[in-house]
Amino acid sequence: QKEVEQDPGPLSVPEGAIVSLNCTYSNSAFQYFMWYRQYSRKGPELLMYTYSSGNKEDGRFTAQVDKSSKYISLFIRDSQPSDSATYLCAMGSPSKIIFGSGTRLSIRP
Amino acid sequence: DSGVTQTPKHLITATGQRVTLRCSPRSGDLSVYWYQQSLDQGLQFLIQYYNGEERAKGNILERFSAQQFPDLHSELNLSSLELGDSALYFCASSAQGGTEAFFGQGTRLTVV
Numbered sequence: 001q002k003e004v005e006q007d008p009g010p011l012s013v014p015e016g017a018i019v020s021l022n023c024t025y026s027n028s029a030f031q032y033f034m035w036y037r038q039y040s041r042k043g044p045e046l047l048m049y050t051y052s053s054g055n056k057e058d059g060r061f062t063a064q065v066d067k068s069s070k071y072i073s074l075f076i077r078d079s080q081p082s083d084s085a086t087y088l089c090a091m092g093s094p095s096k097i098i099f100g101s102g103t104r105l106s107i108r109p
Numbered sequence: 110d111s112g113v114t115q116t117p118k119h120l121i122t123a124t125g126q127r128v129t130l131r132c133s134p135r136s137g138d139l140s141v142y143w144y145q146q147s148l149d150q151g152l153q154f155l156i157q158y159y160n161g162e163e164r165a166k167g168n169i170l171e172r173f174s175a176q177q178f179p180d181l182h183s184e185l186n187l188s189s190l191e192l193g194d195s196a197l198y199f200c201a202s203s204a205q206g207g208t209e210a211f212f213g214q215g216t217r218l219t220v221v
Contacts, residue, residue: 006151008151034209036212041146041215042215043214044199045212046210046211049209088151090210092203092210095157095165096157101151102151
């Protein structure tokens, strides 16, 4: 079983839609939870970072962590074509950061 | 700009050769991670160093090795290169192990 599971997509939604991206994990040692955005083979860019269960909001982005279910989500409101990218979840423990395989998202104008 | 610098940006080399990829972490970050991303693949964790010492190993081949120097920069050495080693190699750094990591722009390695 992979430590982090993420649906690879692709996911295509119309502009303005709410997007929900999800990951599950199996290792209880993970303490930090992150979402990254990667444009066409560029370096991943950190979007959201949290270390506790609950919601964290930053503009149009909301990260949600449920440690009891080992489930994290990223919501994008009012999606824009510029949000089209691959989104990677990541889980961190003191010894490592493990990434999901990434979900390819396309926002249709 | 993440503050993480990787050199070179591109590298083309022949099978059987050896190359060295370099990473300078963000100022003050003690932890360096190396990842491999093949075409249409996710990020595969290779290895982590923390303040000069190896902290964790992932799916790193025996032909690959890395080190972190006293000035905290890191090098990833790839030897006996094969066509399948062609990929993007990313370095990331974080202040501590496991906390938010910031990525460099990657080194695109092409083995011909």
